[in-house]
Amino acid sequence: MQMLQSSRRYQVCSICVMDNNNPGVTFDETGQCICCRDAFARKPHEWWPTKEGRARLEKTVESIKQEMAGKPYDVMIGLSGGVDSAYLAHFLKRELNLRMLAVHVDGGWNTEAAVRNIEKIVRQLDIDLYTYVVEWEEMRDLQLAYLRASVLNQDTPQDHAFFSTLYRLAHRYGQRYFMNGVNFSSESIHVPDGGYPAMDGRNVRAIHKAHGTALLRTFPLMGTLQYLWLVRARGQVQILKPLNYLPYDKEAAKRLLMNEYGFVDYGSKHQESRFTKFYQEIYLPTRYSFDKRRLHYSALIVAGQMTRDEALAQLQQPLVTMEQAARDKRFVAKKLGITVSELERLVALPPVLHESFANNALLYRLNHSLKRLRVGRR
Template sequence: MTSTMICTRCVMDNSNPHISFDEAGQCNCCSDAFRRMPFEWFRGADGRQRLNSLVERLRMEGRGKQYDAMIGLSGGVDSAYLAHMLRTEFDLRLLAVHVDGGWNTEPAVRNIEILVKSLGIDLHTHVIEWSEMRDLQLSFLKASVLNQDMPQDHAFFATLYRTAHLFGLKHFLSGVNFSSESIIPPGWGYTSIDGKHVKSLHALFGHEPLTTFPIMGAFEYIWMTRIRRQLSIHRPLNFVDYDKQKAKQELISLYGYRDYGSKHSESRFTKFYQEVFLPQRYGFDKRRLHLSSQIVSGQVTRQEALAELDTPICDPRQARQDVKFVAKKLQITDAELQEIMKRPPVEHTAYPNNSKLFRSGISLKSLLRGWSRR
């Protein structure tokens, strides 16, 4: 049995076989993050200049239109703080987009409601038909693949581009940030944009027709992103000295923001996925990614991170409650869900997919341009 090895600089370990360590015991994940930092995270005067330039561009291109840009709102800290910053400091006219896949926690819903009301932001919510979401979520569980958040993530991705087209918007402001999300494990996960993969898993394991679920196929994706260039995606939090904990405290003070727990736990399914499914199925504690990112950004020490990892990701009683909740919502028994989680993992690429198509984006762009001239 391979012994556990933990990076001497961050807290990533060898539970992912693609992670390697140098002579000093430092992993390729944090080494890559430190290499990228000067090119992705701009603080001080440089960051302020970049942020001001972005805002001026949005204002200029938004003249005569209803909105300057779109922003996603999940109820989480990053997107909430971004909305707060852009409205209070720059008075940008924002359209907030939220996709309700049926897994929202009560605090997340409340956070969204109070933010849009307090900040005067219009909210566009797309509600996924629950019978279809349930069937697709079960299909992914039965397929035994790693990325169980793909149904929710793909729905948001497809809805985002279609909403942009509906409102004639060209800019999306994302809460994704280097400060708390710099660690990217190699070979981990599978892209959520692959609509063919979504359809293939549902065709094999699903039963409910996906008549309204937003699925974006490869050609629509290439058309919207490479040919039509519907959206430019910006990450304004990379232009400020963003500290997630300080941002959370500011949101609590100003809006009565309610903390929902761990990162991305605004979704009850994502909470189950990160705190129960991944540790039990793959022996992976996703807190390592988030804590290692904060170590890179200097907001948490390695000792503090190790101390947090010494505590259970969730207590056994809470894990049982999460399993019970997810099983009941999916209309299966606790035992059925536990049996599904014990099945051998299957690689995403074992099922039909368009991964090669996405990797060959340049040739596809040329192909589609030629096709569009016919």
């Protein structure tokens, strides 16, 4: 997702609320964008909110229980303190009685609400929690390197640390299954060629080498070839998305969590992290005029959980107030050990492609093509 500014006439999708601030968003003759057209086409194949879907999930779970009977856990889950992962933990334990190892990676950016939510879920469900704390000076240095590199995916340091930790834990405990809170109902919208793979360890190393100042002695860095071999080729860990077999409604899930666990609402989607909040509410809008609410609202429109008019009305509300933006910038700058003016200078740098640094993007594209080919043959 290059998200470089364009001189095209501004346009908003006639079905969802995606706009063409991102050049990857194109429209057909009816005004429908490629993003929701693709999501509607995938919907029958990726989301089964029916009794049949639940039955398929339960059959899979029984097979996993039998296979993993001799292991300490049936499955691993990620626990971020957000709604999706918390509801997943609730559902898997209360409804399916799975033995779980919950994994949390503390990259130094947790909100207080997310920490409290994790504690409440783990305690009340009586599930084991493994927390890996990333050495802060290394995370800080890598995060600053990404800001100086001026690339799009500023969340890579956190995402890479989480998944590399997960895969290493899976190997340690002999675990084969990771159940993910990612779900079609609120995350179905993708921009063609959007983002950049966080697990490209070669790219991470290159960006840090170019712009970092400290050694990454303990940061859980995983090489691209190791990742593709262990996870993609050997299938050491199978990633499953149970919420796609349910009539999952995020707002209903949030109400249940609040009532049963005293869950604290931390704000918008994926903002359990103070840096992600800054990235979504300040960095992306400032750098690319991109409002990530459009992705979320458009997914809810595809899922039938929000109308286009409701989404447009929500988008009229400011993403963040000037006062909150100022507080967030002060917090992030202080945490990173730089001034607010330096942070603003970094945010204002011209965009740079990830591919400007050494990378294994070709391997990822090849793997993605092979995966689509395998799916197409089923």
